[in-house]
Amino acid sequence: MKVICKSILIFVLTFNLLGNISQAQEDVVKWKFATVKVNDSVAELQFAATIEPKWHLYAQSHNNGMENPIVFTFTESAAYKKIGKVVEPKPVIHYDPDFQDTSHYFIKQVTFKQKIKVLTDQPFEVKGVLDGQACIDGRCIAVKKKFTFEIIGYDKVIPEKTQAIVAQTDSLKKDSLANAIATTDVSPVDQNRDKSQEEESLWQFFLMAIGGGLIGLLMPCVFPMIPMTVSFFMKQGGKSKRNALIYGLSIVVIYVVVGVILSLIFGADFGNVISTHWLPNCLFAVIFIIFAISLLGYFEISLPSSWVNKSAKMENSGGIAGIFFMALTLVLVSFSCTLPIAGAVALNSAGGSLLKPIIGMLGFSLGIAVPFTLFAVFPGLLKNMPKSGGWMNTLKVVLAFIELAFALKFLNVPDQTYHWRLLDREVYLAFWIVIFGLMGFYLLGKIRFPLDNEMPYQKSWVRFILALCTFTFVVYLIPGMFGAPLKAISGWLPPMTTQDFDLNRIIREENSSGGGAIMNYSAGQREIPKYGDQLHSPYGIKAYFDYEQALRVAKAENKPVFIDFTGHGCTNCRKVENAVWEDKRVRDKFNNDFVLVTLYVDDKVIKLSPEDRIKDQDGDPIIDLGGKNMFIQNTIYKENSQPCYFVVNTDGKVLTGPIYAEYNTEKYLQFMNSGLEAFKKMQQ
Numbered sequence: 001m002k003v004i005c006k007s008i009l010i011f012v013l014t015f016n017l018l019g020n021i022s023q024a025q026e027d028v029v030k031w032k033f034a035t036v037k038v039n040d041s042v043a044e045l046q047f048a049a050t051i052e053p054k055w056h057l058y059a060q061s062h063n064n065g066m067e068n069p070i071v072f073t074f075t076e077s078a079a080y081k082k083i084g085k086v087v088e089p090k091p092v093i094h095y096d097p098d099f100q101d102t103s104h105y106f107i108k109q110v111t112f113k114q115k116i117k118v119l120t121d122q123p124f125e126v127k128g129v130l131d132g133q134a135c136i137d138g139r140c141i142a143v144k145k146k147f148t149f150e151i152i153g154y155d156k157v158i159p160e161k162t163q164a165i166v167a168q169t170d171s172l173k174k175d176s177l178a179n180a181i182a183t184t185d186v187s188p189v190d191q192n193r194d195k196s197q198e199e200e201s202l203w204q205f206f207l208m209a210i211g212g213g214l215i216g217l218l219m220p221c222v223f224p225m226i227p228m229t230v231s232f233f234m235k236q237g238g239k240s241k242r243n244a245l246i247y248g249l250s251i252v253v254i255y256v257v258v259g260v261i262l263s264l265i266f267g268a269d270f271g272n273v274i275s276t277h278w279l280p281n282c283l284f285a286v287i288f289i290i291f292a293i294s295l296l297g298y299f300e301i302s303l304p305s306s307w308v309n310k311s312a313k314m315e316n317s318g319g320i321a322g323i324f325f326m327a328l329t330l331v332l333v334s335f336s337c338t339l340p341i342a343g344a345v346a347l348n349s350a351g352g353s354l355l356k357p358i359i360g361m362l363g364f365s366l367g368i369a370v371p372f373t374l375f376a377v378f379p380g381l382l383k384n385m386p387k388s389g390g391w392m393n394t395l396k397v398v399l400a401f402i403e404l405a406f407a408l409k410f411l412n413v414p415d416q417t418y419h420w421r422l423l424d425r426e427v428y429l430a431f432w433i434v435i436f437g438l439m440g441f442y443l444l445g446k447i448r449f450p451l452d453n454e455m456p457y458q459k460s461w462v463r464f465i466l467a468l469c470t471f472t473f474v475v476y477l478i479p480g481m482f483g484a485p486l487k488a489i490s491g492w493l494p495p496m497t498t499q500d501f502d503l504n505r506i507i508r509e510e511n512s513s514g515g516g517a518i519m520n521y522s523a524g525q526r527e528i529p530k531y532g533d534q535l536h537s538p539y540g541i542k543a544y545f546d547y548e549q550a551l552r553v554a555k556a557e558n559k560p561v562f563i564d565f566t567g568h569g570c571t572n573c574r575k576v577e578n579a580v581w582e583d584k585r586v587r588d589k590f591n592n593d594f595v596l597v598t599l600y601v602d603d604k605v606i607k608l609s610p611e612d613r614i615k616d617q618d619g620d621p622i623i624d625l626g627g628k629n630m631f632i633q634n635t636i637y638k639e640n641s642q643p644c645y646f647v648v649n650t651d652g653k654v655l656t657g658p659i660y661a662e663y664n665t666e667k668y669l670q671f672m673n674s675g676l677e678a679f680k681k682m683q684q
Contacts, residue, residue: 028052028141029134035149038115042083045126045149047072047112056105057134057143059091060112069104070132070143072114075621079124080151083115105135118154125150127620146620205356206363213367218395226375243323244376248369250327255365260358278414278604281569288407295400297393297451390453394463397449401439405432412494416568419534419605424498429480436474443467490578492571497536526553531606531625535598538577541587543596545625546612547632550597555650560679562594562672563657565633565644567602572661573643579663586665589672594647599629601642647675655679 029049036044051057060069072086089111091104116126126149134143217226294300375381408423408431415423441447443463480486483503486493529535530546537543543564544550554561566573580586590596603626613621614628617635622628633639637646639658646657655678662668 028055028136029057029143031130031145031147033147033149035151037153040154041118043080043116043118043149043151043154045114045116047086047114047130047147049106049110049112051106051108051110051134053108055134055136056092056107057110058132059104059106060086060088061091061104068133068142070112070130072112072128072130074114074126074128077124077126079118079120079122080126081117081119083117086112086114088112116151118151121154123150123152206359209360209363210367213364213369214371215367215395215399216364217368217371218392226372241377244373246320246323247327247376248373250324251331251369251372252362252365253324254328254331255361256358258361278418281410281413285407285410288403288410292400292403292407295396295403297396297449391460391462393451393453394443397442397452398439398466401435401442405435408432409492413569416494416498417602417604421498423494424500425494425496426481426499426501428494429477433474433477433481436470436477440467440470440474443470485578485582487575487578487582490575493574495568495574495577496538526556530609530612534606535600535603537596537598539582539587541581541590541596543590543598545598545600547597547599547629548612550595551650551652554595557595558650558683559593559595560655560675561648561650561652562590562596562675563637563646563648564596564598565629565637565639565642565646566598566600567642568600569602570642575663576643576661576668580665580668583665585669586672589669593676594672599632600626601630601633602626603629645671647672647678649679649682655682 029051032048032050034046034048036046038044049057058069060071074082089106091106094103094105127147129144129146132143133140135141408428412423412428414420438447442449444467445463476488477486480493482501483496483499485496525542525544527544527549529544530549532545535545544553550561550563581590603624606625608623608625608628612628613623614631616622616631622631633644636652637644637654637658641660643661644658645660645662647655648657649655656671656675659668659671662671
C-alpha cells in the first residue's frame with residue numbers, strides 16, 4: 001500500500017509541476033537551419049539540433065511509447081515538392097523496465113534532413129513548424145519552433161507551376177484578413193469593464209478558496225489539532241497571542257509560496273492551454289478522480305514520513321523559527337486530508353491569470369489559519385466547537401462525490417473541442433444522476449465506505465436534510481435527459497446540440513414543417529453553411545460558421561451580422577445560450593432580422609478549405625478554423641474573451657458592442673434592437 005501511495009504522490013506532484021513548464025525555463029534545444037544544393041532542381045533542408053547536456057530529444061520513430069516524437073509540418077506551396085520523408089540518423093534505443101517500454105531519442109547533437117524538388121526559378125521560402133519533446137530525469141518540456149529556408153538559384157522551372165504560385169500568392173493576399181484589419185472600424189474596447197470583470201472573477205475565486213480552506217479545516221487530520229494547538233499557545237503566558245499570530249501568518253506564508261511557485265511554473269499564458277488542450281484537461285480529470293478515491297477511504301495520499309519528522313525536530317529550535325516549523329508540520333501532517341481540496345483550488349487557478357494561483361493559495365491558507373489564530377487568541381470559543389466524530393468522514397465522502405462530478409467537467413472541454421463525442425449531453429447527465437444518486441443513498445446510510453463507522457441509519461438529521469436535497473437535485477437532472485434546458489446548471493453541461501434525443505427540437509421541427517415561425521437549422525438559408533456538418537447552433541437557430549460567408553450572405557439579404565465569438569469549452573457561452581437564446585423572441589430575431597455567425601475560437605479539428613485560408617500578421621497561412629476565428633477576434637475586433645458579441649454591417653464595421661456574458665433576456669434584446677436601429681440609420 002505504501003508503494004501505491006508513493007506512486008500516486010509522485011504522479012500528482014510531477015504532473016502539477018510540469019504543465020507548461022517550457023515557458024518558465026531555458027531553451028534546452030538550439031536549432032540551426034541550412035540549405036544544401038544537391039543539383040539544379042533538388043535541395044536538401046537540414047535541421048541541426050544542439051541538445052543541452054543530460055537532456056535528450058525524442059526521435060521521429062518510436063515504439064508506441066509514452067514519448068512525443070518530433071514532427072515536421074511543412075507549409076503547403078506550389079514552389080516545391082517534398083521527396084520522401086524527413087530522414088534522421090539512428091537514435092539511441094533505451095528500454096525502461098519500469099514502464100516496460102522502449103524509447104528512441106538523441107543526445108548532444110542530431111541533424112534531420114529533408115530533400116525537396118524545386119519547381120520554380122524564382123526565389124521562395126520553405127516554411128513550417130517542428131514540434132517535439134525533450135526530457136531529462138524527472139521532467140520534460142515541449143520543443144516547438146518555426147523554421148524558414150530560403151531557396152534561390154535553381155534552374156529547373158515548370159512554367160505552369162510558377163504561374164500557379166503567383167496566382168495562389170496574389171489570391172491569398174487579396175483574401176487575407178490583413179486588409180480588414182486596416183479598414184474595419186472597431187469601437188474602442190472598454191478596458192475599465194474588462195478590468196472590473198477580471199477583478200470580480202478574482203474576488204469570487206478568492207472567496208471560493210477561503211471556503212475550501214474552511215472545509216479543509218474540518219478534515220479529520222486537521223480539526224482535532226485545533227484544541228491541541230490552542231492549548232500549546234495558552235501555556236506560553238503573555239507571549240501566547242503574539243506567537244499565535246506568528247503561527248497563523250506562517251501557515252499563510254507557506255501556502256502563498258506554493259502559489260508563487262505555481263504562478264512561475266504555469267505562467268500567465270497557461271490559461272489558453274488549459275482551457276482547450278486535451279492533455280491538461282484529461283490529466284486534471286484523472287487527478288480529481290484520484291483525489292475522490294482517496295477521500296472515499298480506499299487509500300491515503302501522504303508525504304514521506306521523513307519530511308514530517310525533520311520539520312517536527314526543527315520546532316525545538318525556539319523563537320519565530322520554531323513557530324514557523326510548527327506551522328510547516330501542521331501543513332505536512334494535514335497533507336493527506338487537505339490535498340484533494342487544496343489541489344482542486346490549485347488546478348482551477350492554473351487556468352487563470354498570473355495572480356490566480358497566488359490568490360487561490362492565499363484564500364485557502366486564510367480559511368485554515370484564521371480559525372486557528374482566533375481560537376488561540378480567544379480560547380473561550382473552543383467551548384462552542386463541535387466534537388470530532390464520524391461527521392468528518394461523512395464530509396470527506398460527500399466531497400469525494402462532488403470531485404467525481406467535477407472531473408467530468410474537465411473531460412467535457414476536450415470532448416467538445418476535439419469532437420470526440422464521448423460525453424454527449426445525455427451521457428454527461430447520466431453520470432451526474434448516478435454520482436449524486438449514490439451520494440444520496442450514502443447519506444441515507446444505505447452505502448458505507450472503508451472509514452465509515454457502523455452506526456444506526458439516520459442518527460443525524462443533517463444527513464437526512466442533505467440526502468433530501470441531493471435526491472431533489474437528481475430529480476431536477478432527469479428531465480435534462482429528454483432535452484430540458486436545466487438553466488441553473490447549463491454552463492456546466494455539454495451544449496444542447498450534442499443531445500441525441502431532444503423533445504424540444506422534435507416539436508420545433510414539427511412546427512416548422514407546419515408553417516411555424518421557428519425553422520429547423522439550415523432550412524431556408526441562402527447558402528449551405530460551411531462546416532455545418534460538424535458545427536451546430538442550438539434551438540433551431542439558423543447560423544453560419546464562416547466569417548466571410550456570413551458577410552456575403554448579409555450583403556445579399558441586406559441584414560446586419562450578429563457575431564458570436566464562442567468556444568466549445570466556454571461555460572458562460574452555454575449559460576447565455578440556455579438562459580437567453582432559448583427565449584422565442586431572441587430566436588425569432590436571429591432567424592428573421594440578423595445573419596448569425598458563430599465563430600468557435602478553440603476548435604482543434606476542423607481544417608479550412610483552401611479558399612478560406614488566410615495569412616496571419618507574420619505572413620504565415622492559417623489552416624484551421626479555430627485559429628482563423630481567434631485571429632479575427634484578436635486582430636480585427638481587438639477582443640479575446642468568450643462569449644463576446646458584436647453587431648456589424650455587411651462590411652464588418654461595428655454597429656454596437658461588444659457585450660459579454662449577459663444572462664438578462666431583456667438587456668440582450670435591447671442590445672440586438674440597438675444594432676438593428678444602427679443598421680437602419682446607416683441605410684438611410
